Amino acid sequence: MMKSIELKLNRYFVGEISNGFPLILKDAAEPIEDMIPEGTLLKIVRPNGKYVATGYYGKQNKGIGWVLTRNQQEEIDQTFFESKFKLAIEKREQFFNSTETTAFRAFNGEGDGIGGLTIDFFEGFYMVSFYSEGIYSFREMIFEALKEVVNYRGIYEKKRFNTNGQYIEQDDYVTGEKGEFPLIIKENGMNYAVDLNDGAMTGIFLDQRNVRLALRERFSQGKTVLNTFSYTGAFSVAAALGGAYETTSVDLAKRSLSKTIEQFSVNGIDYEQHQIKVMNVFDYFHYAAKHNMKFDVVVLDPPSFARTKKMTFSTSKDYPKLIKDALAITAPKGIIIASTNNASFDMKKFKSFIDKAFKETNQSYKIVEQHQLPEDFCTPDEYPEFNYLKVCIIQLLK
Structure with missing residues (x-):
């Protein structure tokens, strides 16, 4: 008990x-x-x-x-977790049956009835993420329930809660087959390399799937694309496969170079035909403006908060400046894909940041598409604040 x-x-x-x-x-x-x-x-x-x-x-x-x-008679035991997992799997039947997309969210926290717990599917492997010590205390029960409900190649875990301000480093393997990494997954027919046993990240943010598809299908053909805060270059891959003339990926992390090369390579793309810059995004903005560089498409997907030796950046305070910096190097009638995963403000507030930046630069625009979490990232319909992703695809009007 x-x-x-x-x-x-x-x-x-x-x-x-x-x-x-x-x-x-x-x-x-x-x-x-x-x-x-x-x-x-x-x-x-x-x-x-x-x-x-x-x-x-x-x-x-x-x-x-x-x-x-909210049922006083319901026991919180393995059967409870099994029932939640079964319902979540049934809701995602179309994803499990897909051959074009083999990585997605199989269980999304409060949207599937257990806050603080997510489960992602990667080509037969499951990655269970715990967001507090509280839910982690149910670890054994959760794994036993998951093994009863799904067919799996292997199971991995991530502790995404802090201990004394530091993420816990650990071997993330739990049971089943040990993955050989990088594991190649598919997303709308595109290949991405992921690693489930390499610290906090996997190599791809699954919640941006629909945005990458939009970039590939509607905004890349014949364009020059700047991908800022590029991480492993997933947006750059989508743009290249959509027919972009050239992509430029910019990220401060040194490993972004090798990871982006890897993502291009698993798609048969010659990475030498694209630019990969390891540098501070704001320094790159300054460099590009100084050299009168212009891009047809600029992707902005910053972390909610970042600190460097020179500056701190917070999306809740600095997003208008970020857009203004991007506008300075966006071609006439170009596209800006503005994104944030900051849950502390809603889409209305996010749009106000966009409007502020355009008004202060005396430019006109229209939002041609907007995206939030994809359908596998279930959220409570009556509580939109849990739908944290906000993406606006902005068309410059001149």
């Missing part, structure tokens, strides 16, 4: 939790004593003691835990 404590809600949050909000915010309830271990089950009650829901204690961003069920 798992340890359980009673958590009394503040009266202002009773309606929210009762009506389906999955995250238990720090201010939503009476403080939990420091000695209570993360992973403790929470019997969530009204101020008068009446049952509302069952959750677990696990610190994640602004929350102290997640709701698991």
Whole structure:
């Protein structure tokens, strides 16, 4: 029997939790004593003691835990996890049957009923990500449930919660076949190299699948494409396969060079026909503007927060400046693909950043497409704040 404590809600949050909000915010309830271990089950009650829901204690961003069920009789055991996984797999039948896309999200946290837990599928391998010590305490139960529900080549895990400010380095292999990396997966017919046992990252952000497809299908043919904060060059690959005249990938991380070369190579693309720059994106903006360089398409997909020796960057404060820097090197009637995964503001606020940048540079524009999370990244329909991805494809009008 798992340890359980009673958590009394503040009266202002009773309606929210009762009506389906999955995250238990720090201010939503009476403080939990420091000695209570993360992973403790929470019997969530009204101020008068009446049952509302069952959750677990696990610190994640602004929350102290997640709701698991609103059925007082439901046990949080292996059967519980199995039922959640089965439903998630059934919802994604089209992805499991696809030969064109062999990597996608198989279970998406609160959207599939268990906040703090995601499971990604990579060509028969599953990668389970834990976002707090609380959900990690259910680790064995989760793996046993997953093994009962899916056919798998191998299972890997990622601890995506901090311990003393540092990500935990570990061997991420759990069970089954040990992968030979890089593993080549397909996304809409494109090849990408991934590594499930190489620190926090895998080599591709699966949530950008539809945006890469849009770039390949509608915005690349005969164009010059600048891919900033390029990571392993996934957008550059999509642009090249879409017929781009040339791509330029810019990222500060030294390993981005070898990783981008690898992504081009697994698609049979001659990487020497493309530019790969290992440097600060803002330094590159300055360099490109100084040399009067212009790009038909500019991709902006920065981290939510970054710090270098010279500067700090935050999407919540600095995105308008980022767009203005991009505008200075975007060709007339060019395209800017502006993206952020910062969950602290919504699409309306993001569009206000775009509008601010264009007004301050006295330029006109229209948003020709907008994207949020793809369909495998299920989110609660009634709570759009969990749909963190915001992408606007912007057409300059002159």
